[in-house]
Amino acid sequence: MILEIEYINNLTSDIWEMKLNGDFPFNNVQAGQFINIRIKDSYDHLLRRPISIAEANTDMQSLTIVFRVVGQGTKWLSQRQKGDKLDVMGPLGVGFPLPDYNRKVLIVGGGVGVPPLYQLAVDVSKYTKNVHILLGFRNARECFWQEKFADKGELVIATEDGSRGVRGFVTDALKAYKSYWDYVYACGPRPMLKALKQYFQGQDVKGYVSLEERMACGVGACYGCVCSSEDRGENFRICKEGPVFPWGEVDI
Amino acid sequence: MSKPDLSVEIAGIKLKNPVMPASGCFGYGREYSKYYSLSKLGAVVVKATTLKRRLGNPTPRVTEVTAGMLNAIGLANPGVEQVVKEELPWLADQNVPIIVNIAGETVSEYCQVAEIISHSGLAQAVELNVSCPNVKLGGLTFGADPVILADLVRQVKKVCCIPVIVKLSPNVTSITELALAAEQAGADGISLINTLIGMKIDLKTRKPVLANKIGGLSGPAIKPVALRMVYETARIVNIPIIGMGGIYKGEDAVEFIMAGASGVMVGTANFTDPYACPKIIAGIESFMIAQGLKSLEDIRGCAL
Numbered sequence: 001m002i003l004e005i006e007y008i009n010n011l012t013s014d015i016w017e018m019k020l021n022g023d024f025p026f027n028n029v030q031a032g033q034f035i036n037i038r039i040k041d042s043y044d045h046l047l048r049r050p051i052s053i054a055e056a057n058t059d060m061q062s063l064t065i066v067f068r069v070v071g072q073g074t075k076w077l078s079q080r081q082k083g084d085k086l087d088v089m090g091p092l093g094v095g096f097p098l099p100d101y102n103r104k105v106l107i108v109g110g111g112v113g114v115p116p117l118y119q120l121a122v123d124v125s126k127y128t129k130n131v132h133i134l135l136g137f138r139n140a141r142e143c144f145w146q147e148k149f150a151d152k153g154e155l156v157i158a159t160e161d162g163s164r165g166v167r168g169f170v171t172d173a174l175k176a177y178k179s180y181w182d183y184v185y186a187c188g189p190r191p192m193l194k195a196l197k198q199y200f201q202g203q204d205v206k207g208y209v210s211l212e213e214r215m216a217c218g219v220g221a222c223y224g225c226v227c228s229s230e231d232r233g234e235n236f237r238i239c240k241e242g243p244v245f246p247w248g249e250v251d252i
Numbered sequence: 253m254s255k256p257d258l259s260v261e262i263a264g265i266k267l268k269n270p271v272m273p274a275s276g277c278f279g280y281g282r283e284y285s286k287y288y289s290l291s292k293l294g295a296v297v298v299k300a301t302t303l304k305r306r307l308g309n310p311t312p313r314v315t316e317v318t319a320g321m322l323n324a325i326g327l328a329n330p331g332v333e334q335v336v337k338e339e340l341p342w343l344a345d346q347n348v349p350i351i352v353n354i355a356g357e358t359v360s361e362y363c364q365v366a367e368i369i370s371h372s373g374l375a376q377a378v379e380l381n382v383s384c385p386n387v388k389l390g391g392l393t394f395g396a397d398p399v400i401l402a403d404l405v406r407q408v409k410k411v412c413c414i415p416v417i418v419k420l421s422p423n424v425t426s427i428t429e430l431a432l433a434a435e436q437a438g439a440d441g442i443s444l445i446n447t448l449i450g451m452k453i454d455l456k457t458r459k460p461v462l463a464n465k466i467g468g469l470s471g472p473a474i475k476p477v478a479l480r481m482v483y484e485t486a487r488i489v490n491i492p493i494i495g496m497g498g499i500y501k502g503e504d505a506v507e508f509i510m511a512g513a514s515g516v517m518v519g520t521a522n523f524t525d526p527y528a529c530p531k532i533i534a535g536i537e538s539f540m541i542a543q544g545l546k547s548l549e550d551i552r553g554c555a556l
Contacts, residue, residue, distance in 0.1 A: 043319040043472045046524045089526065216314040216321060217523045221279035223328045224314035235307050235328065
């Protein structure tokens with residue numbers, strides 16, 4: 001489907017926010033799902049770029065994505081302008097299952113893994129008011145969407161250099177909480193997800209992680225983006241069975 | 253003017269048009285059936301199937317390169333029993349011929365898989381994968397030596413009651429020698445080309461991007477090589493040829509047909525555009541209308 005860029009804006013030196021509208025099943029978006037975006041109508045970039053949905057606004061009939069410029073494809077994307085059209089597939093994959101009512105929820109994000117957690121926080125806030133949000137960034141200059149998240153739960157920021165919030169990784173910040181949670185939702189770098197899974201090992205908590213891998217088809221046909229099951233006995237397709245998995249089911 | 257006839261016959265199988273998704277690029281069809289009816293396709297070629305389940309290679313398994321992509325999936329599949337039980341019955345209901353790509357580490361494994369597929373009654377042909385560049389055992393071992401290839405084809409033909417198409421590798425000294433060996437051993441058709449072996453290095457890590465280090469190059473980058481190999485093969489064999497390698501548009505498919513191919517397979521293009529196959533079929537039809545062609549036979553092999 002073809003979506004039009006309503007606005008594009010840089011949030012940090014290399015992270016961009018883009019709002020899209022057009023004919024898209026906005027109402028059917030599950031937090032944690034992604035879209036697969038065609039880069040140019042040429043042979044320069046044959047593989048689409050999978051980017052998670054940060055916000056699907058059913059009232060505004062719009063979709064917001066946030067992405068980091070990491071190569072030529074995302075650079076091209078960052079150079080698009082208001083009114084430009086994008087060829088998009090989605091929503092794709094399986095997102096975060098929502099909690100039961102009035103449960104205690106912790107949402108943890110790291111770096112460019114933070115965006116899909118915004119839609120999650122919006123959806124979770126309809127089920128419970130007990131929401132802690134912990135976001136980790138490299139430094140204050142890399143932080144984004146702080147105000148938006150603060151509106152959806154009790155927000156703590158951690159930065160590696162201490163230039164904002166708690167100094168250290170999210171797992172360091174976690175130690176300061178005097179709380180327990182029924183649900184933990186996370187998206188970010190693998191080491192962060194691994195550390196979180198270990199941190200909560202043995203506790204009675206439902207944990208969900210969103211994983212990332214280089215993709216080709218984005219629909220489950222090519223078996224390019226797999227991850228291993230916890231016992232490494234089978235593989236799951238991140239684009240199809242994921243990107244969100246219960247952390248007990250996957251080898252992070 | 254009446255609509256042009258896109259139908260073709262390959263190894264005794266009647267296809268409503270010459271376009272089929274290539275093995276490994278279309279799963280078992282389910283994913284793309286959400287985008288269009290699979291009955292629009294000439295046939296569906298499903299992922300390589302082996303005797304036992306294979307998990308495949310570690311990730312990253314795919315990466316993009318100039319006008320192409322590299323993959324090193326490693327023949328991940330649930331094994332032939334599971335494919336026959338869970339995947340083929342659904343696909344057989346989609347009103348489209350099925351070709352099952354099969355692979356093995358030994359002649360016996362190829363034969364067992366071919367026999368199971370053939371006896372299932374669910375597929376119209378098998379495609380022998382003797383050209384996978386991403387596995388340590390099997391694959392290219394069988395596709396690089398004419399004597400070994402001929403023996404494999406003969407053994408499979410003995411146990412398989414449906415047509416046997418042999419998928420050849422471009423990573424050989426003489427593809428025509430292998431095509432001839434396959435034909436003489438009784439192959440019912442030849443498909444080519446599988447991917448070319450390639451590599452990409454990550455400038456930050458200073459290491460190959462793919463976990464397998466090397467992978468198969470596909471996409472428009474390989475089209476001239478593929479076309480040349482189809483052309484050379486068409487000059488010397490009499491069995492039908494299915495051409496593939498970087499087909500993105502109807503015009504690309506027409507070039508392969510002019511080089512002597514009876515059918516074409518579409519791989520990487522499915523990833524770029526899920527509607528690639530129906531668009532290519534429409535593109536072939538437009539070309540035929542513009543050129544006043546009634547049948548693809550009017551142009552097949554005309555460049556030879």
